Amino acid sequence: MNRYPRIAVLGATGAVGQEFIRLFEERNFKFSSLKLLASARSAGKKISVCGKEYVVEEAKPESFEDVDIALFAGGNISKVLAPEAVKRGAVVIDNSSSFRMDPEVPLVIPEINPEDILWNKGIIANPNCSTIIMLMALKPIHDLSRIKRIVVSTYQAVSGAGKEGIDELYNETAAIAKGEHYEPTILPSASLPIHYQIAYNVIPQIDIFLDDDYTKEEMKMVNETHKILHDDSIGITPTAVRVPVVRSHAESIYIETEDVLSVDAVKEAIKNFPGAELVDDVENMKYPMPLDTSDKTDVAVGRIRKDLVSPNGINLWVSGDQIRKGAALNTLQIAEYMIEHDIIK
């Protein structure tokens, strides 16, 4: 393309949409035109992007005329509007779970499987936040020796439930401090019939339960990992848990590799992997923490140690910003990759 791409952002007023805008400025992302789209409720809002004011428009199929890349922040609306955008010639990079497991749609983390971008048919899916953050730590190890087993327990921020999730944590905490009652309406998930306090609590449910008593969030970590790494034989045991943290996820991960790896080799591989940061100096109490990784680009990896039982076992602890690498940043990186490699039609 001889010009900067024409961009649309769907869901511009939500947590992920707002992060796109922050990242445009921070990464000096160039576009020749920009449409900010949202539901009718948000239409008319004014948002400043790179010093220029834009008016939010109601998202409709026609909104995607004259758009090269459409960045979809997520939600059920993707299912309806993504095909409409593709029909009009746009490439959709979608944060929802609608298309992730569609065999016609690549599921991409640009540092891990950028080659899958090439066979896209108009839609490229952004993986679930927990999957991205886990795999940013595991891919460099997988490249050293195939990972055959993963047991992961997550510590997930409320930002995964959007702006409303963040508001609920703060409002609940404030009400408790005043001795007032607060009736939660968002967590564990707005669409569920029952809601629980997340302030000073931990909720072992993210998204709905499926037939096998795993949650949808947990099964995303399994299925998406298989798809991204092109290896269905990796055995994965997930437990997804919400904690009262604002915007960075953390994960406790046990892995078994085919070969015995030294801790030093693992540390070196993580240090050299783009997008991962080795934060591992326990003597000086340095390890990844959600507070430190919030608003950061890299996924922090630490507490790397040999398992006490299996010679092929390694334990690690990971933290990354859920809204950034877990969503908006990864999506934008896919767009950047396509622009850089001239993949946009």
Next chain:
Amino acid sequence: MNRYPRIAVLGATGAVGQEFIRLFEERNFKFSSLKLLASARSAGKKISVCGKEYVVEEAKPESFEDVDIALFAGGNISKVLAPEAVKRGAVVIDNSSSFRMDPEVPLVIPEINPEDILWNKGIIANPNCSTIIMLMALKPIHDLSRIKRIVVSTYQAVSGAGKEGIDELYNETAAIAKGEHYEPTILPSASLPIHYQIAYNVIPQIDIFLDDDYTKEEMKMVNETHKILHDDSIGITPTAVRVPVVRSHAESIYIETEDVLSVDAVKEAIKNFPGAELVDDVENMKYPMPLDTSDKTDVAVGRIRKDLVSPNGINLWVSGDQIRKGAALNTLQIAEYMIEHDIIK
């Protein structure tokens, strides 16, 4: 014994000490005399127990004259005073980690290995809170089929750092709400040179790091489990993490048993195990949460599901009150067992 025992509480003004007193009232625990002991700093304080006022005395070796059972709330002082109390004829039930791995000292969870109480030589150790809460869920399963492998990640409340830990979480949260700076001084551990914010954060360190890059807390879970279950061959992978929760721990646990167990059999065993409560009805969004188990006696167990990979694998989620079953209650139950079975000299 023909009379009610003479009781001393060491550390009467701390979180665990205060819980002893609540439990005396709640469980109608009878004593013929009671001494409340603490450091010189707390001496002179007045505390009401079962409607009677007691004055806190400074703990000294001589404090344990005419005492049958001394309940030690924990801390380094145990190492000095436990032998002094034993010398004076008291049985010490100790919450500190000082004697837990001493081969001359039984380490006891009354529902699990009460028989070990019998060979005590004056000191009985109370296990670490995370170990107790984990084993209350695992023992009924272990009784069905030997557990050979455990991978556990904890979500531990700040009460593990005492009253000061609870105060720090609340004060920090209040300061953040006002936009004020708060300098943490307690977590992850008061004795460490660096302290981190726990409000809206998660800290993957509890206690100090040991040579193998596991924390002391993590190795307690390994070594104490082996001692309590009398089986050093159980392979245990622990990750201990502090979360901004007030007083109940939670744990995500993966186990492998020798035989293939059905989920129904596991649920039934937990339901029938004294001190454990089955809270597992995901269809109705019922699972253990720290907010629900706080101030409760039983350890709640739920999210029991077959592993997706290993036919011998089971996953579960546990939560229990750290100050109660994790400390004061377990200690008091040991005392009650000794009284009931007339084991006190």
